[in-house]
Amino acid sequence: MAVFSDIRPIMIDRDSVLRQLQKVGVDLGASVTFSPLTGGVSSDIWLIESGAGKYVVKQALPKLKVKDHWAADVKRNLAEQAYINFVRTFNPRAVPKILLSDDSVPYFIMEFLGPPLQNWKEKLLQGDGDSKKVVQAATLLAEIHNQSRGHQSLATRFDHLDGFYALRLEPYLVTAGKRSPQLAPYFSAEVQRLMTDRSVLVHGDYSPKNLLVSDSGMVLLDHEVACWADPSFDISFLVNHLFLKLLYHHRSHHAPQFKLLPELAWHNYFAAVEAPDTDLLQRKSAKLLLMLMLARVDGKSPVEYLIVEKRNWLRNFVSKYLPLSEAEEFEFISQAFISELDNQ
Missing domain, CATH: 3.30.200.20 (Phosphorylase Kinase; domain 1)
Structure with missing residues (x-):
């Protein structure tokens, strides 16, 4: 016994x-x-x-x-x-x-996956802005989306919109929209879009905390939100976390390297992904990115590492830029994010 x-x-x-x-x-x-x-x-x-x-x-x-x-x-x-x-x-x-x-x-x-694998989120928070890991994460995501696109059997097997709504849309987008009434129409429209645009197998929690990294590669964890949905959710989710790490490290000696990471992830993903209309996917992903920024401070699972002043800064940033027509342009969002940070 x-x-x-x-x-x-x-x-x-x-x-x-x-x-x-x-x-x-x-x-x-x-x-x-x-x-x-x-x-x-x-x-x-x-x-x-x-x-x-x-x-x-x-x-x-x-x-x-x-x-x-x-x-x-x-x-x-x-x-x-x-x-x-x-x-x-x-x-x-x-x-x-x-x-x-x-x-x-x-x-x-x-x-059990132990050393030499390490949690990528912890390494990023410690100031390790290794660009190779960003490229690996972006290209792995594109590979998963590419491999799943067009597979009707996967669409049926992962027809979990109720779970996607319960685990992501309601706690993140619906809740954040309710807490910022002036932006609620944008969040409501995005939730409806994500409930209908469905073309690949989405991880649903593709963030650094769920990636173990080493010199030889990376391992993806925590796949329980997986469903047949729109690829914009995963790439926006990943890039959002890289912007949040930049905000965390702002004015530290790590900031110059972290300013490069969101664009690196974005461009490597879109260089590798095989989408019918890449330009449309980029526009959808850029606007969703702004909403996820707010959702990670005003949703049901706020990031724990941003102080109050930085959370307020993020609220003001999203409130200013989400209503603009340029909100569908990633380059505009990225440049505005860095410029606003540097000028505060």
Whole structure:
């Protein structure tokens, strides 16, 4: 009988986890430790350690760990596994390996990814503005979008608009629009657009916190928002986070390098993506980018690293530029962002 030790009460059935691992030939031995892994708000994630090795168990939560009420269907666990399995068909090193997948249990088990892989968000916040990582992230995203475009079976398998609305549109765009009534019509129209424009497999949380990086490549994590949707969401989501890191590092000695990163990601993605109308996709993505900036300070999951003064600056920036016709031009937004920062 295994002896368990854990840091805090555990939601999952530990005996069930052991039985599932034994099904795939893993003998954990006599002593097993369950330790919580931090960093996310939507799932309970546990590290299993034993003499046999390290494994990760992930179970989706019905209510996310944020201040505002935020509920979502736990079946997104299945969507995450399906996304991983799809990406592994053309780029297996870009996602974790699933060790156990069983629809009868509310979790799945995957390999533990440790050093030399490091969390990209943490490296960016520490001031590591490595342009190679930005290029890798942008081209990986384009590859996933390209590989999925036109696959009707994927459109059916990932027909999860209800989950996309619950996990992204409502907590980010709908909530931010309500908290800035003068901009609400823009947010409302964008939500309607994103509910109807659907052409590729979208990750839904394509940000530095979900990318592990090393000198040899990167691994994409946290795929539970995956759905058939518009590619503008993913590229805007990524580039927005790079602008937020620039805002965080403004007036530090890291700022010059970080000023280059949003445009680097944008141009490398659009150089690689195979879209029917790239110009249209760029216009849609640019306007959505402004809305996501506001959503990450006034939505249900605000970034934790921006001080009040910088959050207020971002609110003022979006309020000034979103109503302009040039809001659909990325170059205009990027230049205005940097200029306003430098002149404040």
